[in-house]
Amino acid sequence: MFWVNNQVTAVGKAASLDVRVGAAKGRAPGSVPRIAVSGLAPGSDSDGAFAKAVVRNASRVAQRQLTVYCVARRGGRIVAAGSAVVPALPAGGRAPVTIFFIGDPAGATLEAVAPATVLR
Numbered sequence: 001m002f003w004v005n006n007q008v009t010a011v012g013k014a015a016s017l018d019v020r021v022g023a024a025k026g027r028a029p030g031s032v033p034r035i036a037v038s039g040l041a042p043g044s045d046s047d048g049a050f051a052k053a054v055v056r057n058a059s060r061v062a063q064r065q066l067t068v069y070c071v072a073r074r075g076g077r078i079v080a081a082g083s084a085v086v087p088a089l090p091a092g093g094r095a096p097v098t099i100f101f102i103g104d105p106a107g108a109t110l111e112a113v114a115p116a117t118v119l120r
Contacts, residue, residue: 001113001115004069004070004071004081004082004083005083032116032119033057033058033059033060033061033063033116033118033119034057034058034059034116035055035056035057035058035059035063035066035089035114035115035116036055036056036058036114037053037054037055037056037068037112037113037114038053038054038056039052039053039054040052040053040070040110040111040112041053042072042105042106042110047100048100048101049080049100049101049103049104049105049106050082050098050099050100050101051070051072051082051098051099051101051105051110051112052096052097052098052099053068053070053096053097053099053112054094054095054096054097055068055086055089055094055095055097055114056093056094057089057090057091057092057093057094058092059091059092059116060091060092061091061116061118061119061120062088062089062090062091062093062118063086063088063089063116063117063118064087064088064089064117064118065085065086065087065117066085066086066089066114066116066117067083067084067085067086067114067115067117068083068084068085068086068097068099068112068113068114069081069082069083069112069113069114070082070083070084070099070101070110070111070112071110071111071112072101072103072104072105072108072109072110072111073108073109073111074107074108074109078103079103079104079105079108080101080102080103080104080105080108081101081102081103082099082100082101082102083099084097084098084099084100086114099112
């Protein structure tokens, strides 16, 4: 699993960070909804490099604000990354996505994940 923050902000240092470690409240569902990403294909245009794919909700749980993360690896190193959001993906539904990259994915192997946002 990986997570991509492609919201580039001004260069600087974080003022502080608060982290809490502990047990989760409530119970997790019996199984996590399966979301599949297929058909990854690189491309580029005047806006830059991107990947196109299809995200499919292989579960019975509709998803909201589903984020698709993609990394490009070359020689074992991540050379580009990006993300895209699908506002709504019904149970059993599918949707095309275009993921714009930060970095240069030319000649790299693409990997994508879309972790479920709604568990039940």
